[in-house]
Amino acid sequence: HPSNDAQSKKLTGKEVAKHNSRESCWVIIHGRAYDVTEFLPEHPGGPKIILNYAGKDATEEYEPIHPPDTLEKYLDKSKHLGEVAMDTVKKEQKEEDPDEEARQERIKRMPILEQCYNLMDFEAVARKVMKKTAWAYYSSGADDEITMRENHSAFHKIWFRPRILEDVEKVDFSTTMLGTKVDIPFYVTATALGKLGNPEGEVILTRGAKKHNVIQMIPTLASCSFDEIMDAAEGDQVQWLQLYVNKNRDITKRIVQHAEKRGCKGLFITVDAPQLGRREKDMRSKFSDVGSNVQSTGGDNVDRSQGAARAISSFIDPSLSWKDIPWFLSITKMPILLKGVQRVEDVIRAIEVGVHGVVLSNHGGRQLDFARSGIEVLAEVMPVLRERGWQDRIEIYIDGGVRRATDIIKALCLGAKGVGIGRPFLYAMSTYGLPGVDRAMQLLKDEMEMNMRLIGCSSVGDLNPTLVDTRGLSLHSTIVPSDTLGLSVYDPLIGPKEKSI
Numbered sequence: 001h002p003s004n005d006a007q008s009k010k011l012t013g014k015e016v017a018k019h020n021s022r023e024s025c026w027v028i029i030h031g032r033a034y035d036v037t038e039f040l041p042e043h044p045g046g047p048k049i050i051l052n053y054a055g056k057d058a059t060e061e062y063e064p065i066h067p068p069d070t071l072e073k074y075l076d077k078s079k080h081l082g083e084v085a086m087d088t089v090k091k092e093q094k095e096e097d098p099d100e101e102a103r104q105e106r107i108k109r110m111p112i113l114e115q116c117y118n119l120m121d122f123e124a125v126a127r128k129v130m131k132k133t134a135w136a137y138y139s140s141g142a143d144d145e146i147t148m149r150e151n152h153s154a155f156h157k158i159w160f161r162p163r164i165l166e167d168v169e170k171v172d173f174s175t176t177m178l179g180t181k182v183d184i185p186f187y188v189t190a191t192a193l194g195k196l197g198n199p200e201g202e203v204i205l206t207r208g209a210k211k212h213n214v215i216q217m218i219p220t221l222a223s224c225s226f227d228e229i230m231d232a233a234e235g236d237q238v239q240w241l242q243l244y245v246n247k248n249r250d251i252t253k254r255i256v257q258h259a260e261k262r263g264c265k266g267l268f269i270t271v272d273a274p275q276l277g278r279r280e281k282d283m284r285s286k287f288s289d290v291g292s293n294v295q296s297t298g299g300d301n302v303d304r305s306q307g308a309a310r311a312i313s314s315f316i317d318p319s320l321s322w323k324d325i326p327w328f329l330s331i332t333k334m335p336i337l338l339k340g341v342q343r344v345e346d347v348i349r350a351i352e353v354g355v356h357g358v359v360l361s362n363h364g365g366r367q368l369d370f371a372r373s374g375i376e377v378l379a380e381v382m383p384v385l386r387e388r389g390w391q392d393r394i395e396i397y398i399d400g401g402v403r404r405a406t407d408i409i410k411a412l413c414l415g416a417k418g419v420g421i422g423r424p425f426l427y428a429m430s431t432y433g434l435p436g437v438d439r440a441m442q443l444l445k446d447e448m449e450m451n452m453r454l455i456g457c458s459s460v461g462d463l464n465p466t467l468v469d470t471r472g473l474s475l476h477s478t479i480v481p482s483d484t485l486g487l488s489v490y491d492p493l494i495g496p497k498e499k500s501i
């Protein structure tokens, strides 16, 4: 390693370039050199993706996947070699990314933002303009994607029983979530790797959430660092933390207590992903960025087609269980909610163990295929809680497939406090940036105002189970009204069409 005085002197590109093998592997990130030789076998994305950049500047590939403070956090200081005189670094001939160039072209041919009239329109545009790997990652569900589609079609099995002759001149659909007043009962849920869709990443969602006074749930696997996302918040803007529990509980404790110190107002522990699901579109797109590899098996001959998800999630602890909850309650004062609860027995257990809420969710259909939709589980849970007089003991949220304000209203009629929305805001961000997220949220507010009036309610407090007919909800083979919009954007298979199976 360069001696200390060498560290004060800038390293040259030539010096770094000499360390371009498995035996001695240095990379440049943001103008600083790092010795990652010993880290190679531990890298979640496998050694090969790093070796592609051994002795070179890896910043561009590194950016979309890693929060900026990753090296600070996870690479021993002794491996931080110092600054590199970037004018001495041979510019990597960045072959034009045909995807990217074509993407820019496609965006120019897309409808203008004002022609997006609903959340599905953003998905239709995203499907046409996003980079393959990004679209594959965001749009994929597990296995045959039955649950991913069920999440959306489940809402089509619920019908309204609207009231009439109610004074709905003034409609107020604001509410509170974990004590925070919000304009409309949805929050931006945690979705990983925001920079795959937009180079600015999750901070765009932060700004959109601020503009519409809704809450953002910050993902553990965000592209932006946690602090970047917190710093992007303004004034008293409220954010929550979504937590994947690390096998190393010290890391988890540090993340949780840092989040609390930074002012996070809720901790959502993801409990439906002891292992990330098999998202074949993601795999098929041969995610080529960092992380396209299962990492626990190490070695080079590992199947690289595991896509982004598998690659970035090796740290998640599959041994997490109910017995860990008291420890979480002891390390933070933030309200703790379990995200990914899928049956009433576990809601009862969550109440008994003392958490403050649950999100009835199947992870957007990205985990266990044939898991039921959040709205169907909600319809199972609330009558049982009401029977016990427990309906107000905790706050209950659902997510998955919410694309219309009528979906939000159905969830609230059945007893949810609010809903999480994922993909639509990713697609809005990945196509039109912040203006897209802003418009998507405004469209939901406009729909909400209209539909509250049409159902005969002037506030969320008026919404109740008598306003919906859920008899068709548990029939999974029932005919639902043909979902033209949803079907028109659904992408059954990603990959070179001409070569697809």
Ligand SMILES: Cc1cc2c(cc1C)[n+](S(=O)(=O)[O-])c1c(=O)[nH]c(=O)nc-1n2C[C@H](O)[C@H](O)[C@H](O)COP(=O)(O)O
Residues within 6 Å of the ligand: 137, 138, 139, 151, 189, 190, 191, 192, 193, 219, 220, 221, 242, 270, 276, 309, 339, 361, 362, 363, 364, 365, 366, 399, 400, 401, 402, 420, 421, 422, 423, 424
């Ligand atoms: C679309 C999407 C969802 C992810 C997501 C990434 C994407 C691209 N990721 S994942 O990489 O691990 O699967 C997360 C995540 O980091 N943590 C989590 O709790 N939920 C994750 N979810 C699930 C998300 O929080 C909601 O449960 C789901 O998105 C709701 O469904 P809709 O997308 O249909 O609104």
